[in-house]
Amino acid sequence: MITGSKGKKITLRTLRYLTLIAGAAIMITPFLYLFATSFKPQLYLFEIPPQFIPKHPTLSNYTDAWTSNSFGHYFANSVFVSVVSTGVSALLSAMMAYAFARFNFRGQNIMFWMLLVGLMVPGMMLLIPQYLLANQLHLIDSLIGLIVFYVATNLAFNTFLLRGFFEEIPWELEEAMIMDGAGPFRRFFRLILPLSRPALATVSIFTFLACWDEYVWALTIINDPSKRTLPIAISIFQGQHLTNWGLVFAASTITIIPVILVFAIFQRQFVRGLTADALKG
Amino acid sequence: MLANVPHRQPKSSKAGFVPYIFLAPGFLLFVVMIIYPILRALQISFYNWGVFPGSTTTFLGLHQYVREFHDPVFWRALENSTFYTIFTVPFQIIFGLMVALLLVRKIPGRGLFRALFYIPVVTSWVVVSLLFKFLFSTDSGFVNWILHTLHLSSHNIGWLDTRWPSMITIGILGIWKGVGWSMLIFLAALMGVPETLTEAAAIDGAGPWRTFISVTLPSIRLTLSFVTIMLVIGSLNVFTSAYIMTGGGPQQQTEVVLSYMYHQAFNFLDFGYGSALAFTLAMIVFAISFVQMRLFRGGVSRVVR
Numbered sequence: 001m002i003t004g005s006k007g008k009k010i011t012l013r014t015l016r017y018l019t020l021i022a023g024a025a026i027m028i029t030p031f032l033y034l035f036a037t038s039f040k041p042q043l044y045l046f047e048i049p050p051q052f053i054p055k056h057p058t059l060s061n062y063t064d065a066w067t068s069n070s071f072g073h074y075f076a077n078s079v080f081v082s083v084v085s086t087g088v089s090a091l092l093s094a095m096m097a098y099a100f101a102r103f104n105f106r107g108q109n110i111m112f113w114m115l116l117v118g119l120m121v122p123g124m125m126l127l128i129p130q131y132l133l134a135n136q137l138h139l140i141d142s143l144i145g146l147i148v149f150y151v152a153t154n155l156a157f158n159t160f161l162l163r164g165f166f167e168e169i170p171w172e173l174e175e176a177m178i179m180d181g182a183g184p185f186r187r188f189f190r191l192i193l194p195l196s197r198p199a200l201a202t203v204s205i206f207t208f209l210a211c212w213d214e215y216v217w218a219l220t221i222i223n224d225p226s227k228r229t230l231p232i233a234i235s236i237f238q239g240q241h242l243t244n245w246g247l248v249f250a251a252s253t254i255t256i257i258p259v260i261l262v263f264a265i266f267q268r269q270f271v272r273g274l275t276a277d278a279l280k281g
Numbered sequence: 282m283l284a285n286v287p288h289r290q291p292k293s294s295k296a297g298f299v300p301y302i303f304l305a306p307g308f309l310l311f312v313v314m315i316i317y318p319i320l321r322a323l324q325i326s327f328y329n330w331g332v333f334p335g336s337t338t339t340f341l342g343l344h345q346y347v348r349e350f351h352d353p354v355f356w357r358a359l360e361n362s363t364f365y366t367i368f369t370v371p372f373q374i375i376f377g378l379m380v381a382l383l384l385v386r387k388i389p390g391r392g393l394f395r396a397l398f399y400i401p402v403v404t405s406w407v408v409v410s411l412l413f414k415f416l417f418s419t420d421s422g423f424v425n426w427i428l429h430t431l432h433l434s435s436h437n438i439g440w441l442d443t444r445w446p447s448m449i450t451i452g453i454l455g456i457w458k459g460v461g462w463s464m465l466i467f468l469a470a471l472m473g474v475p476e477t478l479t480e481a482a483a484i485d486g487a488g489p490w491r492t493f494i495s496v497t498l499p500s501i502r503l504t505l506s507f508v509t510i511m512l513v514i515g516s517l518n519v520f521t522s523a524y525i526m527t528g529g530g531p532q533q534q535t536e537v538v539l540s541y542m543y544h545q546a547f548n549f550l551d552f553g554y555g556s557a558l559a560f561t562l563a564m565i566v567f568a569i570s571f572v573q574m575r576l577f578r579g580g581v582s583r584v585v586r
Binding site for chain 1: 299300301303304306307308310311312313314315316317318319321322325376379380383384388392394395396397398399400401403404405406407408409411412413415416418420421423426430457460461465469514517518520521525539542543546547552555556559560562563566570
């Protein structure tokens with residue numbers, strides 16, 4: 001009897017692992033194939049059966065991407081845009097969140113509802129008026145145009161997430177600082193921000209990844225080749241070099257690696273941010 | 282929650298203009314870049330918008346919406362977006378929930394599995410769309426090779442050559458990329474289900490299936506509704522994958538609503554019609570979300586907060 005149930009337990013456990021491994025394989029195989037293809041010379045791209053370990057490995061796709069296709073320049077553009085947008089967005093949303101979390105003021109409710117609308121409206125619906133606006137403000141073909149837009153689109157989500165976190169910080173701590181004569185700005189910069197490092201990390205990771213991967217807005221306002229970001233550059237590689245998939249996937253690999261690194265290092269903050277959004281209320 | 286701690290400055294104390302200083306930079310940007318465009322989107326859709334300097338802009342009233350109604354490409358695009366939603370949402374929920382159930386126990390390697398399932402979610406749409414285009418290529422594509430090897434198909438399927446195979450391919454990409462997200466949300470919800478509940482059911486003699494149906498599922502009902510609503514909104518807004526994998530072709534057969542909107546606005550420079558298309562989709566999304574929230578009463582607070 002006892003060995004029977006134990007045997008059943010082991011079978012169940014094996015089954016659980018087999019299912020998980022099969023699922024994970026489906027998730028990962030495309031990436032392995034992408035990675036393998038990025039080391040294949042043009043001639044061997046479509047070998048049958050498909051090779052996961054290239055028979056004639058080459059680095060030429062990477063050197064091509066980096067040298068003759070100014071991929072380094074696009075990489076720098078993406079880093080600049082993503083880092084600046086993340087920093088500015090985190091600061092502005094933290095300030096807004098502080099106002100909502102700690103003060104009573106006129107217009108509070110209506111401003112809060114406006115943020116909610118911003119959170120729910122589908123982003124692409126606003127593409128045309130935003131393009132016209134960017135045109136009026138001379139933000140077409142400029143990295144600043146990307147930054148302004150990325151900061152604005154991430155504001156609502158970040159503000160909600162941070163507001164929830166700020167509200168959990170005991171008011172007594174601020175009261176103690178007030179006793180010492182600290183004004184609101186000192187309290188915000190010296191107390192609230194340092195205490196909120198985990199929440200700020202979550203917000204920053206989300207914003208960074210969203211900017212790093214963003215395609216539609218960049219596609220719409222960037223025509224000048226020197227202003228391209230990585231997603232645009234990669235999609236254009238595909239059009240330009242009609243079937244040079246090796247080059248496309250070398251570029252893709254370079255784009256994915258920072259994302260996977262960021263995700264692997266900050267997995268905990270990441271999960272918290274996602275589930276805070278879903279499970280509160 | 283620290284329920285007894287007063288979180289706000291007491292009302293009597295003078296906050297004055299201080300909160301507005303904190304709000305001003307962010308909120309101004311938000312109003313200019315998000316709120317104002319919402320109103321403009323509606324306005325533009327009533328016009329024949331002149332894009333070039335010197336061209337005239339004329340008021341057309343509801344003409345653009347009537348035009349939509351008689352436009353077969355719009356209806357086909359709407360059909361394609363709807364197909365994408367009906368195809369991808371159930372699979373994302375079922376697979377996501379399945380993986381979450383397998384990972385809810387603290388088994389060795391849980392963190393690794395969670396990460397592996399999540400990697401497609403954080404990867405850019407551009408990269409995975411190109412990757413799937415490559416995997417699903419007709420001659421010597423990876424997928425056709427597998428089907429051939431398993432004797433599931435004797436000829437090479439032209440996945441991206443005609444309408445429905447293309448929509449299925451775009452849908453498969455959507456499912457593959459989305460499973461990790463619903464898995465993570467379900468996982469968090471499942472970890473909140475008290476073990477005493479499932480144990481009690483087991484003691485009462487309920488099998489695992491029975492326990493799942495009558496204990497686990499009801500306790501994650503709100504999460505289920507949240508995930509459904511978010512996935513439906515996301516699927517109706519499908520764009521990048523379709524735009525990159527087929528570009529709406531051949532002959533606009535695989536156009537989805539937003540790719541059609543994009544082509545109208547930025548290839549044909551018909552901003553008025555593009556705006557009408559965008560606004561129509563937004564209304565459809567809002568209406569469906571509203572009905573869903575009503576259906577799953579209580580899901581509202583989840584989405585809103």
